[in-house]
Amino acid sequence: MFGIKTKLKKIFRSKFIHNISNNGKISDLMSVFQADEYGHECNTKKADLGYGWIHYGLIRQQKPKNVLCIGSRYGFVPAVLTQACKDNEFGHVDFVDAGFDLDDKGGWTGVGYWKTEKGRNCFNSFGLGSYITLFVTTTLKFSKRFPNRTYDYIYIDGDHSFDGVVLDFKLFIPMLNKGGYIVFHDICVKGNKSEGEYGVWKLWNKLEKEFKGIKINYVGSGLGIVQK
Numbered sequence: 001m002f003g004i005k006t007k008l009k010k011i012f013r014s015k016f017i018h019n020i021s022n023n024g025k026i027s028d029l030m031s032v033f034q035a036d037e038y039g040h041e042c043n044t045k046k047a048d049l050g051y052g053w054i055h056y057g058l059i060r061q062q063k064p065k066n067v068l069c070i071g072s073r074y075g076f077v078p079a080v081l082t083q084a085c086k087d088n089e090f091g092h093v094d095f096v097d098a099g100f101d102l103d104d105k106g107g108w109t110g111v112g113y114w115k116t117e118k119g120r121n122c123f124n125s126f127g128l129g130s131y132i133t134l135f136v137t138t139t140l141k142f143s144k145r146f147p148n149r150t151y152d153y154i155y156i157d158g159d160h161s162f163d164g165v166v167l168d169f170k171l172f173i174p175m176l177n178k179g180g181y182i183v184f185h186d187i188c189v190k191g192n193k194s195e196g197e198y199g200v201w202k203l204w205n206k207l208e209k210e211f212k213g214i215k216i217n218y219v220g221s222g223l224g225i226v227q228k
């Protein structure tokens with residue numbers, strides 16, 4: 001895990017960073033996929049990906065063959081993961097979201113976007129379509145349908161209840177290859193909100209010790225990274 005900072009430095013030499021000054025591609029991506037500036041500590045006007053830098057940098061450096069992304073409102077993180085694979089000219093993202101809407105219990109602020117035609121086509125429209133596959137289903141159904149898939153990078157941002165995130169961890173940690181990363185969003189969020197009682201922090205407390213995890217930020221949403 002000591003290597004992560006060194007690895008992240010490499011992003012400054014990447015094509016993607018270069019593109020900021022050339023054509024504002026980062027800001028375009030953030031606008032199209034409606035980056036949540038609070039949740040990911042990012043800033044669209046300044047082409048600042050926030051936590052997206054971590055995902056992008058790790059994927060550019062690690063060059064994973066298979067990436068799994070769980071949960072997104074309008075596609076910001078799946079788009080960053082996919083852009084990184086595209087810039088690597090290697091790797092594919094499986095993106096799983098049940099497409100829950102604000103009215104759905106257990107939707108965790110989902111907006112039903114993945115059940116719409118616009119949502120289904122958004123990655124194609126941005127030139128990322130051949131590097132990502134969208135599965136509008138629950139994580140449980142996905143894992144049952146594809147029990148033999150393996151991944152090198154897994155991002156979890158779906159069911160934020162304690163039981164829900166524990167389930168996702170149990171479903172997907174066996175699919176993570178040795179040396180691969182599993183990354184959790186919202187590890188700092190606590191309390192009962194209109195969408196439910198947040199519990200990622202409780203699982204994170206255990207994983208941080210067991211896997212010597214890295215915690216990005218101690219305030220706000222928080223991002224937690226462990227390496228298998």
Ligand SMILES: C[S@@+](CC[C@H](N)C(=O)[O-])C[C@H]1O[C@@H](n2cnc3c(N)ncnc32)[C@H](O)[C@@H]1O
Binds near residue numbers: 039106
């Ligand atoms: C909206 S995201 C959280 C917001 C996210 N941090 C962002 O920046 O976009 C949570 C998503 O997880 C999805 N979700 C919740 N439980 C799920 C499950 N069991 N399986 C698959 N997707 C799930 C919801 O449909 C929702 O779109």
